[in-house]
Amino acid sequence: MSKQLPLDFKHRSNQSFDDYFSGDNEEVVSHLKQCSDKNGEPFIFIWGPSGTGKTHLLQACCQQTAQTGDSTFYLELKSGQLPDPSILEGLENLALVCIDNIHFLNEIQHHQEHYFNFFNRITEQGNHLIISANGLPTQLNIPLTDLKTRLNWGLTLKLERLSDANLMAALSHKAHRMGFDISPQAATFILSRYTRELTDFWALLNILDHATLSAQRKVTVPFLKETLNL
Amino acid sequence: MSLIWPQITSKLENELPSKEFNTWIRPLQTIEKNKTLTLLAPNHFVLDWVHEHYLPRIQEIIVELKTVLTEVSIEIGTKQNQIKRTPDLKKHRVKQTQLKHSVPSNLNKQFNFKNFIVGKSNQLAKAASTQVTENIGGAYNPLLIYGSSGLGKTHLMHAIGNNVLVNNPDAKVIYLHSERFVQDMVKALQHNTMSAFKNFYRNIDVLLIDDIQFFAGKERSQEEFFHTFNTLLENKHQIVLTSDKFPKEINGLEDRLKSRFGWGLPVSIDPPDLETRAAILMSKAASVKIDLPQEVAFFIGKRIPSNVRDLEGALRRVIANAHFTGKEITIGFTKEVLNDLIAIQDKLVHIDNIQKTVAEYFKIRVSDLHSKKRTRSITRPRQLAMTLARELTSHSLPEIGESFGGRDHTTVINACKKIKELKETDSRMAEDYSSLVRILTH
Numbered sequence: 049m050s051k052q053l054p055l056d057f058k059h060r061s062n063q064s065f066d067d068y069f070s071g072d073n074e075e076v077v078s079h080l081k082q083c084s085d086k087n088g089e090p091f092i093f094i095w096g097p098s099g100t101g102k103t104h105l106l107q108a109c110c111q112q113t114a115q116t117g118d119s120t121f122y123l124e125l126k127s128g129q130l131p132d133p134s135i136l137e138g139l140e141n142l143a144l145v146c147i148d149n150i151h152f153l154n155e156i157q158h159h160q161e162h163y164f165n166f167f168n169r170i171t172e173q174g175n176h177l178i179i180s181a182n183g184l185p186t187q188l189n190i191p192l193t194d195l196k197t198r199l200n201w202g203l204t205l206k207l208e209r210l211s212d213a214n215l216m217a218a219l220s221h222k223a224h225r226m227g228f229d230i231s232p233q234a235a236t237f238i239l240s241r242y243t244r245e246l247t248d249f250w251a252l253l254n255i256l257d258h259a260t261l262s263a264q265r266k267v268t269v270p271f272l273k274e275t276l277n278l
Numbered sequence: 279m280s281l282i283w284p285q286i287t288s289k290l291e292n293e294l295p296s297k298e299f300n301t302w303i304r305p306l307q308t309i310e311k312n313k314t315l316t317l318l319a320p321n322h323f324v325l326d327w328v329h330e331h332y333l334p335r336i337q338e339i340i341v342e343l344k345t346v347l348t349e350v351s352i353e354i355g356t357k358q359n360q361i362k363r364t365p366d367l368k369k370h371r372v373k374q375t376q377l378k379h380s381v382p383s384n385l386n387k388q389f390n391f392k393n394f395i396v397g398k399s400n401q402l403a404k405a406a407s408t409q410v411t412e413n414i415g416g417a418y419n420p421l422l423i424y425g426s427s428g429l430g431k432t433h434l435m436h437a438i439g440n441n442v443l444v445n446n447p448d449a450k451v452i453y454l455h456s457e458r459f460v461q462d463m464v465k466a467l468q469h470n471t472m473s474a475f476k477n478f479y480r481n482i483d484v485l486l487i488d489d490i491q492f493f494a495g496k497e498r499s500q501e502e503f504f505h506t507f508n509t510l511l512e513n514k515h516q517i518v519l520t521s522d523k524f525p526k527e528i529n530g531l532e533d534r535l536k537s538r539f540g541w542g543l544p545v546s547i548d549p550p551d552l553e554t555r556a557a558i559l560m561s562k563a564a565s566v567k568i569d570l571p572q573e574v575a576f577f578i579g580k581r582i583p584s585n586v587r588d589l590e591g592a593l594r595r596v597i598a599n600a601h602f603t604g605k606e607i608t609i610g611f612t613k614e615v616l617n618d619l620i621a622i623q624d625k626l627v628h629i630d631n632i633q634k635t636v637a638e639y640f641k642i643r644v645s646d647l648h649s650k651k652r653t654r655s656i657t658r659p660r661q662l663a664m665t666l667a668r669e670l671t672s673h674s675l676p677e678i679g680e681s682f683g684g685r686d687h688t689t690v691i692n693a694c695k696k697i698k699e700l701k702e703t704d705s706r707m708a709e710d711y712s713s714l715v716r717i718l719t720h
Contacts, residue, residue, distance in 0.1 A: 063296040075602045089594065103297075110300045119307050121320070122300035131323070138320035141356045142305055161492065165457040172384060186588075186622050194489065194522065197428035201587040203594045206618060 063107035069221050071214035073100070076205045080105055083176055084112035084144065089203040091177045095184055096207030099245045102180040105207075106146035109178055118143035125152040133162035140169035144176045150199070151181045154189035164195040177202075210246065215239055222249055223267070226257050230267045237269045241278050282315065282345050283308045289339050290332070302328055307357045310347070315340070317352040325354055384453045385443070389436035395561050397554025398702065399712075400430055403545040407434045407518075411441040414449075414484060415514035418543040420507075424521045425547035426716050428585030431520040434547075435486045438518055442484050453486040460492075460499045476502075480509040484516040490539070491521050494530030504535055517542075548712040549719075550586065552669060555579030558586055559593055568597055570607060577609050581620050583627070583670045584719035592616055627670045627718050629681045635717055636663040639710070648683035661693035662707075666714060668694050 070077045082088030094102055103124070110120040119142045123135065130152060139145050153160055170177050181188060185199035210218060216235040223230045230238075243252065256267055259275045272278065291299050306328065307318040317336075319325035329352055340347050396404050403423050410421050421438075423431045439451045459479075466475035479485070485506075493500050510517055524546075525531065525539040550558065556575040563570035570593075582592045599615045600607050613620070637644045640659040647660045660682060667678045668690065675687035682690075700707040 062291075063300075075599065078602060079598060089598070107296050107300050110304055114304050119305050119320075120300070121305040122297065124297060124301065134321060135323040136321075137323070138354070138356070139305070141358075142320060146300075165455070165492075168455050168457070172386075184618060184622055185591075186619070186626070194427045197585055197587040200591040201428075202591060203598050204591055204619075205595075205598075 062111070063104050064111050065105075065108045067222070067225065068101055068104055068108055069210070069214070069218035071210040071218065072208045076207055077105070079203060079205060080109050080178065081112065083178060084109040085116075086113070086118075086143065086176060090174070091171070091179075091202030093179050093181070093185060093199055093202050093204045094207055095181045095204070097182065097209060099247050100207035100209055101246055102207060103148055106148050106178060106180055109144060109146055113144040113176075120144040121146070123147045125149045127152050127155065130156050130159060133159050136162055136166040140166065140173040140175060142175060144178070145170060146178045146180075148180050149182070150179050151183060151188050157191060160190060160192040160195050164192055164198065167195065167198050212239060215244060215246075218246065219249060219253075222253055223256070226253055228257060228260055228267065230256075234267045234269055234272055237272055242272075242276055282310060282340070282343065282347060285343055286336060286339050289342075290335070293335075302332060309357065313347055314349040314351060315347050317350065318355045318357060319352060320356070321354060325352055328352060383439060383443070383451050385439045385451065386436045387440060389433045390440050391437045393561060393565065394430065394433055394437055395550075395554060395558045397550050397557070399548035399550045399554060400434075403431075403434060403547045406543055406545045407438050408441075410516060410518065411438055411445065414442065414516045419511060419514070420517035420519055420539065420542040422519045422521065422525065422539050422542065422544040423547060424524055424544060426549065426585060426712075427522055428587035429547045429549060430586055431547055432488055435488060435518055435520060439484060439486050442516075446483075449483040450481065451484040451486070452482050453488070455488045456490050456492045459487060459503060460496055463499055463502050476506070479506045480513075482510065482515060484518070485510060486518045488520050489522070490519050490525075491523065491528050491531075493535070494528055497532075500532050500535055504532070504538070507535075507538060511541075548708060549584065549715045552576065552579050552583075555583070555586075555589055559589055562590055562593055563597065566597065568600075568607070574607055574609055574612050577612055578616070580669075580672065581616065581623055583623075583715065592619060595619075623719075624671070629667050629671060629673060629678065632663050632666045632670065632718060633681075636666065636714060639714060639717070650683070658707075661696050662711065662714065664690050664693040665697040665711075666718065670715070670718060 065077065065081060068077065076094060079088055079092060080094070083090070083092050094105065096102060107122055110122050113120045121139050121142050121144075123131070123139075123146065125131075125148060147163075150163070153163060167177070179199065179202075184204065185196055188196065188199070190196045190199070216232065216239065219235050219238060220230050238252070243249070255275065256272075259265075260267060260271075263271070265271050287303055290303050294303070302324065305320050305324060309316045309318065317328065317333075319328055333350065333352060337350055340350065391404070391408060394400075394404060403425075406418055406421055407423070410416075410418050423434055425431060436453060439453050442449050442451050463472075463475060466472045493503060507517060519539060521528065521539075524544065525536045528536065556572065556579040559575040559578055560570050560572065563575075574596075578589065578592050578596070582588050596607060596612050596615050599605075600611070605611055633644050633647050636659050637647060640655075642656060642659060646656045647663055649656070651657075664678055664682060667673060667681070668675070671678075673681070675690045678690045679685040679687045697707070697711070701711055702708075
């Protein structure tokens with residue numbers, strides 16, 4: 049039988065709360081949802097190792113706040129590419145600002161004063177702020193104490209890595225949302241032989257979605273070996 | 279809200295990567311009027327980026343959607359500010375909000391004298407602040423409150439402002455961070471409105487400026503502030519300033535400002551002692567209707583010794599988790615919730631580290647702290663190190679005694695008592711103690 053040609057349509061992760069598999073992080077998600085609804089704490093600091101979904105959650109917060117018609121801003125700090133601090137001007141007037149990877153502020157120390165000033169402005173304005181980092185505020189290499197004490201001031205929440213059982217559940221959850229199923233054996237195989245990083249799951253599922261449609265087969269261990277050249 | 283904008287964003291959301299969409303499209307606000315869609319960006323940076331990367335596509339989508347719109351423009355502003363400026367829209371594509379001098383007092387009503395917990399570390403600053411509200415522009419002018427970050431300087435400042443307004447609701451009281459003064463001055467220079475700027479700042483009854491150390495290195499702002507300062511003082515208007523250190527120690531601040539800041543009354547705020555930390559926690563908890571057991575307040579206070587913001591952050595975490603899980607707040611529960619924070623604090627502050635830091639501070643050897651020497655130059659640092667070990671770690675009295683050359687636990691008790699006495703009578707000892715706490719906890 050000849051292969052069926054699927055339409056070249058990639059599923060996009062919409063980075064919503066629904067699309068985030070919370071596992072043991074239910075409390076964090078609950079506080080972030082409240083903050084995005086402008087009910088809970090006005091300043092939340094989330095931290096955890098990479099691959100725990102910090103970026104996903106910050107974007108989910110922006111999405112949720114925007115649903116009520118309010119403006120939001122997602123600011124990603126990247127190593128070696130910190131934006132000019134003028135990007136912070138006027139952001140205090142937006143309902144929610146999310147700053148991702150604030151630990152990279154250690155790379156340009158004179159930027160820290162701008163973030164400190166921004167923190168004061170948004171607090172005075174009464175708008176909401178969510179910041180993420182790879183460690184607790186105390187652990188960050190931020191010599192400007194005024195900024196550091198302010199980062200410690202909010203509600204600090206840790207994101208835990210998902211356990212194996214939860215990683216498998218997350219994989220099935222995402223596959224199910226894309227319209228196909230992954231058996232427990234196939235999920236175990238993926239975790240042990242391919243990837244354990246949540247951030248890689250989406251790309252993998254896009255490959256599998258395309259491949260299962262094209263070959264008209266279910267996701268089984270032999271199919272995975274063949275598709276992923278393992 | 280524009281009716282067409284949600285349709286445009288819905289298309290863009292499908293076309294752009296999620297991060298891009300959240301960074302550049304979500305912050306935009308819109309006004310739809312007279313067949314023109316005006317996009318409002320929060321700042322120049324966003325405006326330029328959107329203009330270059332997304333405006334052409336937005337124009338295409340408008341055509342695709344067959345809307346009534348014929349023009350799209352982008353400018354800086356928010357909907358609130360923009361509405362007032364609508365008549366000028368046609369003439370200018372990109373405009374900046376004019377400096378407004380009718381600024382509000384910026385006072386946070388939650389900060390008052392009643393909820394300021396007084397301890398030995400801050401009683402002088404609190405007393406001076408209260409005096410200022412009773413005698414505006416009197417002897418304590420300027421009042422300068424200085425101390426490390428997170429000890430309550432801003433709280434006192436707002437409390438002064440709020441109290442003045444209670445006694446005299448018509449008083450012109452303005453609280454602002456030093457950055458805001460600098461920003462307003464730069465805008466005034468840009469828009470050629472310096473006389474309005476001067477007029478505004480020189481006619482305030484009570485001017486409260488936070489964190490003046492950030493004036494350092496900004497010469498033009500310092501000069502302007504110097505004149506504002508003189509005019510206010512001459513007219514017996516009150517100035518209250520805060521700083522993270524005594525003005526003479528701020529690098530990059532002009533000498534004439536350093537000297538003038540010290541004219542009135544400089545008062546310091548030191549890190550709160552354990553009892554005050556516990557009282558602060560219980561008061562904060564009570565303000566959100568949580569009955570925090572005293573032993574839990576002491577537990578958190580002991581483990582988070584650095585500053586009030588850190589304490590509040592820890593308390594927030596405990597209360598949030600208790601709300602989420604429905605569990606009772608006990609020491610066991612608190613220990614579990616603050617596990618990560620405590621582990622890091624313990625790594626930061628341990629007896630070895632305290633001994634090393636104290637020895638370096640007083641330029642003696644660590645072995646002197648362990649030795650039997652009883653000269654004052656050794657005894658005082660040793661007593662101080664023991665007190666810090668008692669305050670900042672969870673070690674028991676016998677453990678602390680053992681770490682100082684196998685001394686008895688009663689020696690540790692006596693050392694703590696002696697340092698407590700000296701802190702009250704000898705300002706130098708109080709200063710050494712505060713400096714060491716700061717070094718060890720940051």
